Amino acid sequence: xxxxxxxxxxxxxxxxxxxxxxxxxxxxxxxxxxxxxxxxxxxxxxxxxxxxxxxxxxxxxxxxxxxxxxxxxxxxxxxxxxxxxxxxxxxxxxxxxxxxxxxxxxxxxxxxxxxxxxxxxxxxxxxxxxxxxxxxxxxxxxxxxxxxxxxxxxxxxxxxxxxxxxxxxxxxxxxxxxxxxxxxxxxxxxxxxxxxxxxxxxxxxxxxxxxxxxxxxxxxxxxxxxxxxxxxxxxxxxxxxxxxxxxxxxxxxxxxxxxxxxxxxxxxxxxxxxxxxxxxxxxxxxxxxxxxxxxxxxxxxxxxxxxxxxxxxxxxxxxxxxxxxxxxxxxxxxxxxxxxxxxxxxxxxxxxxxxxxxxxxxxxxxxxxxxxxxxxxxxxxxxxxxxxxxxxxxxxxxxxxxxxxxxxxxxxxxxxxxxxxxxxxxxxxxxxxxxxxx
Numbered sequence: 001x002x003x004x005x006x007x008x009x010x011x012x013x014x015x016x017x018x019x020x021x022x023x024x025x026x027x028x029x030x031x032x033x034x035x036x037x038x039x040x041x042x043x044x045x046x047x048x049x050x051x052x053x054x055x056x057x058x059x060x061x062x063x064x065x066x067x068x069x070x071x072x073x074x075x076x077x078x079x080x081x082x083x084x085x086x087x088x089x090x091x092x093x094x095x096x097x098x099x100x101x102x103x104x105x106x107x108x109x110x111x112x113x114x115x116x117x118x119x120x121x122x123x124x125x126x127x128x129x130x131x132x133x134x135x136x137x138x139x140x141x142x143x144x145x146x147x148x149x150x151x152x153x154x155x156x157x158x159x160x161x162x163x164x165x166x167x168x169x170x171x172x173x174x175x176x177x178x179x180x181x182x183x184x185x186x187x188x189x190x191x192x193x194x195x196x197x198x199x200x201x202x203x204x205x206x207x208x209x210x211x212x213x214x215x216x217x218x219x220x221x222x223x224x225x226x227x228x229x230x231x232x233x234x235x236x237x238x239x240x241x242x243x244x245x246x247x248x249x250x251x252x253x254x255x256x257x258x259x260x261x262x263x264x265x266x267x268x269x270x271x272x273x274x275x276x277x278x279x280x281x282x283x284x285x286x287x288x289x290x291x292x293x294x295x296x297x298x299x300x301x302x303x304x305x306x307x308x309x310x311x312x313x314x315x316x317x318x319x320x321x322x323x324x325x326x327x328x329x330x331x332x333x334x335x336x337x338x339x340x341x342x343x344x345x346x347x348x349x350x351x352x353x354x355x356x357x358x359x360x361x362x363x364x365x366x367x368x369x370x371x372x373x374x375x376x377x378x379x380x381x382x383x384x385x386x387x388x389x390x391x392x393x394x395x396x397x398x399x400x401x402x403x404x405x406x407x408x409x410x411x412x413x414x415x416x417x418x419x420x421x422x423x424x425x426x427x428x429x430x431x432x433x434x435x436x437x438x
Contacts, residue, residue: 008137010147012196014154016130019189021155023093023182024123025162029242029264031096032374034175035112037246037386039099044384045109047375053116054368060121064128076199078129085125086190090183092119097179126190135337136200142283144337145330149279152329156275160268163242164261171258223419224339230415231332233369234295237302237405238328240370241321244401248305251393252401253314266315270322271329278330287334292416294327299409301325306402373404 006012032050035041064081071077096115103111138147162182169178249260282290301324304317377383377399382390390396 006196007198009196010138010143010150013133013137013147013193014151015189015196016193017151018154018158019186019193020123020126020130021158022162022189023089023179023186025159025242026166026178026182027093027096027119028239029163029245030166030170030175031116032243033246034097035108037250038175039108040104040387041108041112042384043375043378045106046112047371049109049113049116050371051368052113053120054371056117057120057124060124061128064124065132068129068132078133078199079194079197081125081129082190082194085122085129086187088122089119089126090187092122093183093186094176094179095119097175133197133199134333135340137197138337139341145279145282145287145334148333149275149282149330151333152275152326153272155329156268156271156326159271160265163245163264163268167246167257167260167264221339223342226415226419227332227335227339230295230412230419233408233412233415234298234328236370237298237408238325240373240405240408241302241401243370243374244397247393247397248308248401249314251389251397253308253310255311255314259311262311263314263318267318267322267325270319271326274323274326275330277323278327281327282330282334287331287338288419290327291331291335292413294324294331295409295413295416298324298328299406299413302402302405302409304402306398308398369408370404374400377404 032046036043036046068077068081071080073080092115096119099108099111134147134151135144138144166178169181173181245264246257246260249255249263250257253263255263278290278294281293285293301321304320308314308317377396378390381392381396381399383393383396384390
């Protein structure tokens with residue numbers, strides 16, 4: 001592929017991550033808080049809407065990947081889908097946070113559900129096609145590790161903006177204006193990313209698979225399934241922590257809403273240099289072992305959150321979480337790329353889209369665990385909504401931010417050991433990857 005200045009550079013490709021993660025993080029961190037605490041939607045109705053949302057999210061991912069892989073145009077396979085999805089994502093993101101006045105009860109539930117479904121449809125097209133570009137643009141272990149580290153560095157900046165800046169914006173301007181600002185920022189950075197992406201023309205020449213054949217080949221890839229099922233439990237923790245932090249700040253740390261920004265900044269600012277530490281580690285380790293190590297570090301890092309009491313203790317616990325989170329952000333893309341490379345070696349067909357989509361299906365399906373955990377723990381301790389927090393909301397959110405994530409990560413670690421290395425140790429392929437098997 002021709003590489004002009006900035007073309008297919010890890011630094012310009014990562015603008016796409018920055019673009020999508022700013023609104024996505026604001027969404028995942030505050031949409032539950034907004035509807036339950038601010039608008040008074042009952043926890044039961046919110047849980048039902050989120051379950052439907054998760055099921056829809058899981059179902060539409062594989063189809064988006066399949067159609068992306070089959071696309072053949074002079075503009076490439078992925079870029080046309082991304083260009084179409086940009087205005088749709090802007091509109092649907094604003095729809096989530098621009099709720100008409102006077103809605104309550106079942107009317108608010110219907111708005112919530114429709115907004116979630118439409119938002120997810122647009123987000124799926126973006127995430128599947130952007131993610132499918134990664135293994136195509138960056139080949140070989142060294143380049144892929146660098147690209148992953150750069151991408152996650154941008155992601156942390158986006159996480160910081162999407163979490164720490166968001167309370168400032170909605171306190172000053174309201175949720176609706178906040179969503180408009182983030183929608184415009186998304187469009188700017190995503191179009192900037194696409195300006196410097198040039199897809200591999202050779203990928204268009206690989207034979208296309210039918211729907212049944214594509215899914216069959218994916219479903220029989222055992223390393224892919226072990227990796228993604230294990231990874232999905234850990235990925236669920238990312239979403240769970242983000243959504244629980246505002247509740248944790250209110251009911252456990254007992255800090256004012258304006259200080260939530262400080263707490264979130266402590267977590268995500270610390271992640272930025274720690275991504276560099278993990279990049280250094282991954283370059284010197286077998287990628288699969290580095291991935292397992294990151295899962296273990298993440299599991300231990302959530303335990304101090306149980307002991308949080310006040311802003312200072314919350315900040316200290318947040319910095320520790322940052323170390324575990326940084327490792328988990330850097331290592332999975334490297335392992336995933338190795339699995340996709342191995343599939344191409346075996347089949348002679350490039351199917352980044354279907355692999356990215358099915359991986360998303362697995363991850364989103366496991367997101368139901370966080371939804372159900374919220375509901376079950378809330379029922380145990382009597383939490384119903386911001387209007388009816390129950391007799392012990394403090395313990396409710398200590399359990400949800402520490403014990404539940406630890407158990408999810410422990411499950412991920414156990415599953416990760418089902419992925420074995422041929423010969424009992426790492427063996428390197430020609431691209432610096434690892435010969436993996438189950």
